[in-house]
Amino acid sequence: MRNKTLGLVMASVAAAALLTGCANETGGSTTEIAQTPPPPAPPPPPPATVQAEQRVAMSGAMKAGDYAAAMPPPPAIMAAPEPEFRDKYEDVDPNPVKLVSEEPVSTFSIDVDTASYANVRRFLKSGVLPPKDAVRIEEMINYFDYTYPQPEAGADPFATYVTLAPSPFAEGRQLMQIGIQGRDIDRDARPPVNLTLLVDVSGSMHSEDKLPLAKQALKLMLDQMDPQDTISIAVYAGAAGEVLEPTPVSEKRKIYAALENLRAGGSTAGGEGLRLAYSLAEQGLKKDAVNRVMLLTDGDFNVGITDSEQLEDFISRKRESGIYLSVLGFGRGNYNDALMQKIAQTGNGTAAYVDTLSEARKVLADDLGGNLFPIADDVKIQVEFNPARVAEYRLIGYETRMLDRADFNNDKVDAGDIGAGASVTAIYDITPVGSDAAQIDPLRYGDAANASDRKSGEYAFVKLRYKPPGEPDSILLTHAVTDADKADSLDAAPQWVRFATAVAGFGEMLRGGEDLGAGFGWEEIRNLAAGAKGEDEFGYRAEFIELSRLAETAEAQAALNRPAPEQ
Template sequence: NGFLRPVDAPFSTFSIDVDTASYANVRRMLQAGQLPPANAVRLEELVNAFSYELPQPDGDTPFTVTVDAGTCPWQPEHELVRVAMQAKAIPMEERPPASLVFLIDVSGSMRADNKLPLVQQSLLMLTKEMREDDQVSIVTYSNNANVVLDCANGAEHELIEQSIAQLSASGSTNGEHGLSLAYDVARKHLLKPGSNRVLICTDGDFNVGVSDDQGVFELIEEQRNQGVFLSVLGFGSGNLKDSKLEGLADKGNGQYSYIDGLREARRVLIEEMTGTLYTLAKDVKFQVEFNPNKVSRYRLLGYENRALADQHFSDDRIDAGELGAGHSVTALYEIAPVGAKTPQGTVEPRRYGPMTRVEAAIQQQREEVAAKLPHENEMMLVKVRYKAPDADESTRVEFPYVPGEKAKPSTDLSFAAATVELGLLLRNSAYKGVGNWDQLVSLTQDSIGDDHKGRRTEFLDLVLRARSLNQHRNGNAPQSPTPRLLGSTDARKMAGCDGKYSDLLDKWDAANDQLTYGEFYDLGFRNSPEHGEKQGLPAGYWVYVYPNWYIWGERVID
């Protein structure tokens, strides 16, 4: 998205998006030592892959909206404004019953360990969470589509697990037939009231059957309107059709997630499953109106695939995203305040004279109207439209934002900014400003905050990897002297960071990591069972002292 002027385009309108697949896909590539292609990096999915401290709703509205701002890290003359929505959290035991159809791609391309075997392990985790009032069916597709399990009681864990475990991969991919059959099964066992959903597990394309995307999309929209939603889990690499899978989920009122390991499977299928199964609001749309007396230019960071025409905000016929229980949605705007310098340069003089009298009159009229606008203290007005899950008419709520005194951005806003800046640098965006890898490392380190799950520290690790890969790709990696090789006692003492950590849980050789972390790096808390080819690692505090990683169980000194 480019910059727009409020006098020309006062509204920014888009559908919410809770997809997070891009982050997991980017993580997979960086951990494999590859820089992701620009089209795999979707800014909004990097931001929304993380949780933030947001207030819970306490009234009839099923969500809260929080707006805050701070200096833009990659363009200090600009402001970065965060618009964050938090849905009401619902305990797992209070969610409605669910009827799930697992639609599993068992074509030959799914043989790899990070495809069908990971699908099976992931669904086995989900199966253990199913209740007696839930229903589970299984449909597979390769050359043909088959019903493997026709509506088991959710508490029949052994039957469901056996049906999943016996699957094997072979043949081509008749995805269209599989999708049609899955919808037939879902309609046959429709729960009312309840959550009815098809969950696709695949590595890529529907390459046999309907020859164009439009036919598949029409099928999904038709079933969505009958109350059967669609979510998509992407697996593996190589054949992954990322944009197509995202489109399927968007049309099906569902979420697209990429599963790169069991940890991500647990997050998506266990920790966030209540939100997937319990929709609090549907067709949720944002429209932000900017005050031209305060804002010279603005741009929305990401959401290119979710943009709506301004008139679609109040049109209840237009489909938009769904908000599940406990889900949050964050959008960031880069704003050039009135009077801010324009770092992109100035427009060259016009060869054939200044603007015409008509152009000048139109611009003067716009500026005069803007100068007389009410609500002069407001920077912007955030409007939201949403429907209750069983409603056809939307409800409108609004949240004016009046900027306060300039203050240091919150830890959450700074971390959200770091996720976006990673995307800008990976895409080599024309809007990256003064952003650079060293500055991003510092920004991330300073905004990790209370990271009890270790996910922000994992992000810092990805930033360090991306910086190293970028340096080596461009041939400007720093020329380091031969690393010092300390004795075991001195190395362990250094790894303990002067008594900061105790209780050594694990230590292993990783000499090549010196290219990313240098001779010494105190990474912080990580809850990741794998690092490179090393598996089964405990959660703990990670410290690198060449040539070894040390994982500590306790932090003694803050």
């Protein structure tokens, strides 16, 4: 009798454990199972839905209007579980300090992306420091508008500004800031837009900061577009499908309805989605118009073309046809930052990260011109430093944009693009000749003795190359950096120099601060930024100052959590 009773008890325990396991698989908890019986199993989908899904899986594409019928109903669980952290970032070492006597020339492609700043902000607002590889300092610097003066009428599509100022990072060093301001365009005279939206609707996009936020962002963008612009929508999950054929923005209700029908579920055939999106863009291709695909995703491609090199080759071929690619990243836990950066660079487009509705407004409303309308393609910068005046240099950021010296004059080498009204900023940390701040010993048998024979009045010679959109040949611009470009003190430097310096120092601190002196830290960043905040119409600079406080707190917390060294 005792054994029989014991067996019944054990059977009851096993049944309770089984129910608990089921609850955990669907996001429930053991406490909820103890109080509430499990819900009944959902009814099987109707035959028409099953048949539609099978047709999609076999054909790899859906006709317009089939998408809503083919997708399963949204899951009953309202709150998605906290995602496992599987974000992917490219492992890149910071640019090293270089001796001018050994390597006087620095060459790189410009970068107008801003994804890193918004992604870093997301980490800091969660109370943790971002991974170092998530910090691309040039994207943090270029997040802000530095109000460089507009190019003169009738001149080149952008203007260049160079400033030398004492560095606050370490005594005895200087910062050389290169600013490029793109010409804005008259909204009434802008070309029409043929835009294909490629929306990731895989299961990983279910949470509120992914697909629901993407749909809100697109509605903000539609309000900024003209009635004659056209919108197409394609989606991808387990297969790619067409949701909306090329439709004029004047039919806004039809576009809204297509967006509202989007639901998340399935695996992620991103490569196949890109094929379909480019096909739709080609259907609506307009001469003398902006033809672009905009990808909205968390970057988790796991079906179809998943190899990054194959994707880059495909996108590169499509770029030559005049269809560019921009990327908007969403969410956390599954964010493939490395892949998003590569395909955006290859597609002559921008990469942004949207973590809030406010950021969506900045990217797709306030900065829409810079993200949609190119004014210069393949923009490259090459700087030759004069060994008579500069002993060492280090480019801050742009590690993924470095080019070989010979690439500068090779018009077949792809580089970054500047959109209407956009600006680009690059900062070099330099050490003047004779400064005690030099980090590398000079060569005993180097050619320093001949340095005095060179043009001692110049610090550096800056060269830029760009192509007018769609043109095969580049145009060269030059600027000799002399004492006329030098500020006597950092306080006397233009406001844009001081704020950009604060952002650069912020990025350096997040990456470990190895190139910063002992006297520069979070407080110095805040003071420098506060003194250069200016009007700050949308509060972005005030937010930056607050982020520096969050970063300081997160750094202190991380130090407390580190295990004590073994004795």
